[in-house]
Amino acid sequence: MPMEGARGVPRPLLTPFFNTMSDATIFITLSTDELTSNGQLPGDLRSLRTMTGSGERVVHSEVVSDGPLPEKTANALNMAGATLTVLPSTTDTSAALTGGLMARLHEFICAYPHVAQFILAGADVDRLAPAAAFLQRAGFYVILVGPEKSRLDAVSGFCDDTAVWGSGRGGNQRESKPRESQGSKLDPYEVLVEEITKARKKGNRVLLTSLKQRIRKRIRRFDETRLKDKDGRPMRQFKDFIVDAVNRGLIQLVEKGNASHVLLPGEDIPEDDEPENEEGSAPADAESGDPLLDQVDMPGEDGEKGEPEDLPELREKDFKVNQVNEEAPAPAENFMRFLDNFIPKEGLALGELLHNLGKEQEAGNLELTNRELKRELQNAFFNELLEPANEDEPARYVVVDDWKDIIDFL
Numbered sequence: 001m002p003m004e005g006a007r008g009v010p011r012p013l014l015t016p017f018f019n020t021m022s023d024a025t026i027f028i029t030l031s032t033d034e035l036t037s038n039g040q041l042p043g044d045l046r047s048l049r050t051m052t053g054s055g056e057r058v059v060h061s062e063v064v065s066d067g068p069l070p071e072k073t074a075n076a077l078n079m080a081g082a083t084l085t086v087l088p089s090t091t092d093t094s095a096a097l098t099g100g101l102m103a104r105l106h107e108f109i110c111a112y113p114h115v116a117q118f119i120l121a122g123a124d125v126d127r128l129a130p131a132a133a134f135l136q137r138a139g140f141y142v143i144l145v146g147p148e149k150s151r152l153d154a155v156s157g158f159c160d161d162t163a164v165w166g167s168g169r170g171g172n173q174r175e176s177k178p179r180e181s182q183g184s185k186l187d188p189y190e191v192l193v194e195e196i197t198k199a200r201k202k203g204n205r206v207l208l209t210s211l212k213q214r215i216r217k218r219i220r221r222f223d224e225t226r227l228k229d230k231d232g233r234p235m236r237q238f239k240d241f242i243v244d245a246v247n248r249g250l251i252q253l254v255e256k257g258n259a260s261h262v263l264l265p266g267e268d269i270p271e272d273d274e275p276e277n278e279e280g281s282a283p284a285d286a287e288s289g290d291p292l293l294d295q296v297d298m299p300g301e302d303g304e305k306g307e308p309e310d311l312p313e314l315r316e317k318d319f320k321v322n323q324v325n326e327e328a329p330a331p332a333e334n335f336m337r338f339l340d341n342f343i344p345k346e347g348l349a350l351g352e353l354l355h356n357l358g359k360e361q362e363a364g365n366l367e368l369t370n371r372e373l374k375r376e377l378q379n380a381f382f383n384e385l386l387e388p389a390n391e392d393e394p395a396r397y398v399v400v401d402d403w404k405d406i407i408d409f410l
Contacts, residue, residue, distance in 0.1 A: 024117035043165035121145035208260035311370040328382035346394030347389030
């Protein structure tokens with residue numbers, strides 16, 4: 001029996017449209033000094049392959065070494081289908097292995113863009129941390145594997161999962177981060193429909209501009225370019241993903257003016273004068289409730305923008321921090337870059353943020369008036385580019401990891 005969506009509209013039962021098969025690769029960094037007494041790797045290569053789930057396949061295995069390996073070891077790797085890359089000799093082995101691995105990863109990503117998961121293993125996991133951080137920032141799922149749990153715990157912030165590298169069956173003990181692990185298993189089509197359903201139940205219009213942000217909040221490493229549509233064609237942009245969902249009968253896409261509205265199947269297309277709200281905003285005939293916001297860049301009687309005096313100060317109550325406004329423009333990229341470098345990783349409460357930004361203005365490091373700063377900061381909240389770092393009160397805010405991608409999308 002079909003489920004009911006917003007306003008009682010029947011919603012089709014979701015079938016597992018999303019192809020959960022994803023590709024993984026294994027990279028091992030190895031100094032010849034780290035081979036066992038009989039010339040074997042510090043751990044079993046086969047045990048690394050067991051870290052992938054049933055919906056994942058290993059398409060490449062590679063050992064990056066600082067020197068030639070014993071013939072028996074090299075032959076065993078070749079029989080296991082692994083590639084051996086030998087780096088030029090150098091006096092600084094650790095630097096060579098770190099740099100060599102990074103170079104190989106750059107080459108590999110260009111040649112195999114469909115790979116979603118990287119398993120990085122080695123006797124010294126500190127060498128792997130820069131590569132893991134690079135891959136994670138690029139949106140890949142990263143598992144760090146090494147022989148010592150204490151060292152893995154120390155570098156766990158650079159990856160999604162860790163595992164102790166042992167030998168033989170059952171030798172690996174994997175430590176997963178629940179939030180990322182659960183998020184990676186979500187079906188993006190199901191998340192898409194759920195987010196639209198929640199918004200429609202509130203009577204809000206759903207615009208295309210906010211959907212990718214909403215999905216990324218649920219699936220932090222969501223990237224439509226790694227998906228294929230129902231006909232097996234790769235997707236190039238987010239709208240391809242939306243069109244594919246339309247073709248699967250999951251949603252409707254309605255173009256009106258410059259906006260793309262998304263509806264559930266069976267919903268009537270809203271009339272232009274339907275009293276619906278833009279998501280998170282007040283009705284069209286209502287004021288924002290914030291006189292300072294209402295006065296920002298209001299047109300004068302002659303049609304030109306007025307130039308009101310600058311605001312005397314910025315106050316916490318002047319900001320809407322939990323509201324989405326899809327008509328709000330994206331803040332300037334240089335402003336977001338400033339915030340990204342300015343806000344510490346533990347975040348700042350809104351009051352602290354305003355106070356510290358005021359100091360930056362006084363020092364001449366932030367050349368914005370209070371009115372300009374208010375507009376940029378509010379637009380950052382409207383576009384969900386600032387998010388709570390914790391669940392405490394008052395919340396401490398940080399810049400979202402993918403702020404640059406979101407601004408480019410907007």
